[in-house]
Amino acid sequence: MEQDTHFDSDDLSWDPAGEVAVTLADGASTVEGGPASGAVIVDGGTVTISAAGTYRLTGTLTDGQVLVATGEEDVVRIILDGVDLSNSAGSPFVVQSANEALVYLADGSTNSLQDAAGYADQAEDSPNAALYSLADLTIAGGGSLTVNGQYNDGIVSKDGLVLAAGNVTVNAADDGIRGKDYTVLLDGAYSVTAGGDGVKADNETDEDRGWLLVSGGTLAVSAGDDGVEAFSQLTVAGGTVTVDQSNEGLEAAHIAVSGGTVNVTATDDGVNASGGSSGTGTLAGGMGGGMGGGMGGGETVGDYSVDISGGTLTINSQGDGLDSNGNATISGGTVVVNGPSNDGNGALDVNGELAVTGGTVAAAGSAGMAVTPGSSSTQSGVQLTFGTAVAAGTTIQLADSGGNLVATFVAAKKTASVVYSSSAITAGEDYTVYTGGKAQVAAGLGNGTLDGARQQGSVTAGEYTAARGPGGR
Incomplete structure (x- = not known):
């Protein structure tokens, strides 16, 4: 671009x-x-x-x-x-x-x-x-x-x-910074405080216009409405984007993160591909039956997309965390979602197919609207559904059948469901879930030990509860 x-x-x-x-x-x-x-x-x-x-x-x-x-x-x-x-x-x-x-x-x-x-x-x-x-x-x-x-x-x-x-x-x-045909950040340090949208590109009439690109530099946004918004395509290929206050953090018809570091805090959706403006619990039996999930409960699948192929994306949202009114793909990078505590929204919300083929994904939030990777995913994962939501700050850890830790996650808020996928997860294998223990994390993910941890149950990789199901069994 x-x-x-x-x-x-x-x-x-x-x-x-x-x-x-x-x-x-x-x-x-x-x-x-x-x-x-x-x-x-x-x-x-x-x-x-x-x-x-x-x-x-x-x-x-x-x-x-x-x-x-x-x-x-x-x-x-x-x-x-x-x-x-x-x-x-x-x-x-x-x-x-x-x-x-x-x-x-x-x-x-x-x-x-x-x-x-x-x-x-x-x-x-x-x-x-x-x-x-x-x-x-x-x-x-x-x-x-x-x-x-x-x-x-x-x-x-x-x-x-x-x-x-x-x-x-x-x-x-x-609005803080607004281009029409396109808005591009190549380098420099930009700090925006806005009563409306933070940074945007808003050409809604000309084909191939209304796009926004961040390929370098640093962008810090505090917005009364959307943090970073484009009408057509929003791409982060490098640099650092921090939205520390917004209604919706990133919004565009098509959103792609291929590099850089993105941190989003939102009172509604964290990342939204759409045409709009804008305590220790007990694991409840692990996975429900069946492969798949990832579909949006019969909602219309539009020409919208989220594509994560690199970089680091961290979301803290009160509404949906990563939300696409079309399809979504995660093929690389690291995605951490600290999603909603209420069951009316989900850490992942994809109307179409959520395809996970690489990278690391940890999406935590409520269980009532939980969406999981779809059948086209080539990288396996697990879904942890807790009968009683665990408190903010709880360390959640996953170990393979040999007792080796494969994931350490610290919840940023009350959490009833965690969807985790990485190359360390093997389809069909059983994994033991623990809470507690020691952890050293950045943006929620990192390394830990099971010293003092409590076993909560087991899950089988590749078996997810039905999309938008109640969680657990």
Whole structure:
């Protein structure tokens, strides 16, 4: 997907001799140097850039605006090198027209943008973010940027958006960072606090658009609605994504994790592939009869998918943990789900087929809506169903017939069912379940010993209770 963006690494190189220096000051902004200096017009608190070129901005406007209004084929590079820019009536930074705008954060610089709490211009297509672009937008550089979107959104591109580098903090009344055709995080550190969605790509009309990719860098999100959302495809191929507060953590029609580290906390579904916005117990007899499971109880199987092939995905959800309104596949990586305690949701919820062919899966939660790997799975697993839910913090361990530990899991919340699959599990073999003992885990899984553990029962690999069944027998 990276090759489908407007971004080119050559955009990050230029001849400093060609820079235009713009010093921002209330009522006294100045322009000097460079062949494009005549393309900068200062009118009171508004600084307008009207031609392609490289512009280095310094200084402060307590009530002003930087406006980019160039030809549709022009590429404009704006270097923020110690800029503090605010506007009392609207957006302080607007790209009205260009082919591409690059906002480059000068190494070592600290910059800030803050818009008005209410906008004077309320027209439908008017700016509604502290950094607003109608053209392709790239953010790069080694400096820092704080964006306060008091009115609505923080950073918006109504075209494509590439976050190539930078240390960026966004606080927004509604959405934090929003691209239309695509939103891509290549590198840098981005921290978003949003009243609405955290980071999104929302083109709902053009084919092959509305996608979001994280291939590097770090993204931390605290959102009042969805954490990271795309209309079509959401992919994490590298980097670190942490959603520490959200309604739904990751949401898109198609969600893929092939690398990196993803940690999601959600009051509803943790990972949701859909077309919407958004104490020690006793093991109850182990497995029910029959192979299979994994189907969504007769629900419609739509064109939605979750595909985990690498990386680490950790979910803590009050609703469904990993939820697909279509199919789901896990072929690599590590998936840990600390799902719901109530029986109205499940740690795994797949309307179609859940195919597990590799990786490690530990999905813990309630038993009433438990979904298990389907018949197309080539890697075996077990389902542990407790007659009495075990308390948060309980160590749950699994040993083979020779007494060798094959799994150690520590429950993050009250747990009645655990589905576990890994290459260490052999279909048809019996395994003994223990609670207690010693454990050293990261994200719930790790190593342990059976010192002090209590035997709870046994299970047979590959035998699952019926999907959405009551658990146990």
